[in-house]
Amino acid sequence: MTFANEASCRRLLIAEDDIAIANQLAEYFKEFGYQVDLAVGGLKTLTKANSADYGVMLADYKMLGQTGLDVFKSLSITAPDMSVVLMTGYPSLDLVIDALRLGVCDIIVKPFSLGDIDRTIGNAFHHHWAALAYREMARKLNLENKIPPLRPTSAKCGTNAWSALYENSKGSVLPEEEPVR
Amino acid sequence: MEKPAILVVDDELLIRDLLYDFFTGQGWDICVAEDGVKALEILGNRKIDLVLTDIRMPGMDGMELTSEVKQNYPGLPVVLMTAFPSVDTAVEALRKNVADYVIKPFNINQLYKTLKAKLQESGVQ
Numbered sequence: 608m609t610f611a612n613e614a615s616c617r618r619l620l621i622a623e624d625d626i627a628i629a630n631q632l633a634e635y636f637k638e639f640g641y642q643v644d645l646a647v648g649g650l651k652t653l654t655k656a657n658s659a660d661y662g663v664m665l666a667d668y669k670m671l672g673q674t675g676l677d678v679f680k681s682l683s684i685t686a687p688d689m690s691v692v693l694m695t696g697y698p699s700l701d702l703v704i705d706a707l708r709l710g711v712c713d714i715i716v717k718p719f720s721l722g723d724i725d726r727t728i729g730n731a732f733h734h735h736w737a738a739l740a741y742r743e744m745a746r747k748l749n750l751e752n753k754i755p756p757l758r759p760t761s762a763k764c765g766t767n768a769w770s771a772l773y774e775n776s777k778g779s780v781l782p783e784e785e786p787v788r
Numbered sequence: 789m790e791k792p793a794i795l796v797v798d799d800e801l802l803i804r805d806l807l808y809d810f811f812t813g814q815g816w817d818i819c820v821a822e823d824g825v826k827a828l829e830i831l832g833n834r835k836i837d838l839v840l841t842d843i844r845m846p847g848m849d850g851m852e853l854t855s856e857v858k859q860n861y862p863g864l865p866v867v868l869m870t871a872f873p874s875v876d877t878a879v880e881a882l883r884k885n886v887a888d889y890v891i892k893p894f895n896i897n898q899l900y901k902t903l904k905a906k907l908q909e910s911g912v913q
Binding site for chain 2: 698699700703704706707708711713714716
């Protein structure tokens with residue numbers, strides 16, 4: 608698999624209008640070896656997220672211009688392999704159900720502990736790696752156009768999209784890997 | 789084409805009967821169970837394309853059933869229903885990767901459309 612070399616593997620975008628919180632989170636995740644960038648406001652976040660390969664975006668729901676969920680909707684088209692975690696201080700049932708239906712990776716309620724956010728972001732990167740592995744396997748089997756996109760909801764458990772890849776791949780043979788020198 | 793097989797899990801007989809009658813009328817193959825344990829027995833014995841389950845049930849509830857399904861049948865979509873919606877259960881549902889979270893009382897035609905869409909996403913219909 609080549610996805611382990613992808614730039615996005617440890618690249619995190621934090622979208623948060625409160626600069627103090629954003630900086631604190633950025634420092635924390637840098638300590639763990641993540642490459643972290645910050646964005647402020649919904650529209651700037653969208654531009655920033657599309658400008659580089661991020662594996663995970665941690666976005667506040669309430670931002671200037673666009674909500675974190677609006678940004679996610681746009682990114683699900685332009686960056687479908689990115690895992691998105693929403694932060695909110697005021698979780699409502701409607702918001703959570705919308706996020707579930709759209710395929711947001713996780714929702715974390717403020718205030719949260721560093722342990723909680725650490726686990727959440729770790730899981731989100733695992734979902735992203737699953738999406739990359741899926742795409743890589745589909746590419747090797749020449750099935751990229753014959754399988755459904757790996758939506759975050761399916762990436763989470765490797766479910767429907769992986770099943771479709773499996774069904775479509777019956778009879779296919781993986782090309783031999785180049786030997787590692 | 790094979791009929792889609794739906795497993796309906798609810799402790800209320802009235803709801804099970806309503807869903808059985810309506811979905812059977814749409815040409816679907818419906819199995820019913822009154823709790824999570826019975827649902828797992830059915831899943832072990834036959835092919836099911838989608839599980840529609842209530843959350844609050846005696847014995848094994850819908851959340852526990854969802855965990856078992858995701859562990860043992862990872863490609864199988866689960867739709868949760870509840871008359872007691874809350875942010876906590878919705879977040880838990882999101883983390884368990886359920887296909888949808890439906891609030892009771894539901895519009896049965898809308899529920900049918902939702903399930904049909906989920907079956908199409910799974911490549912069943």
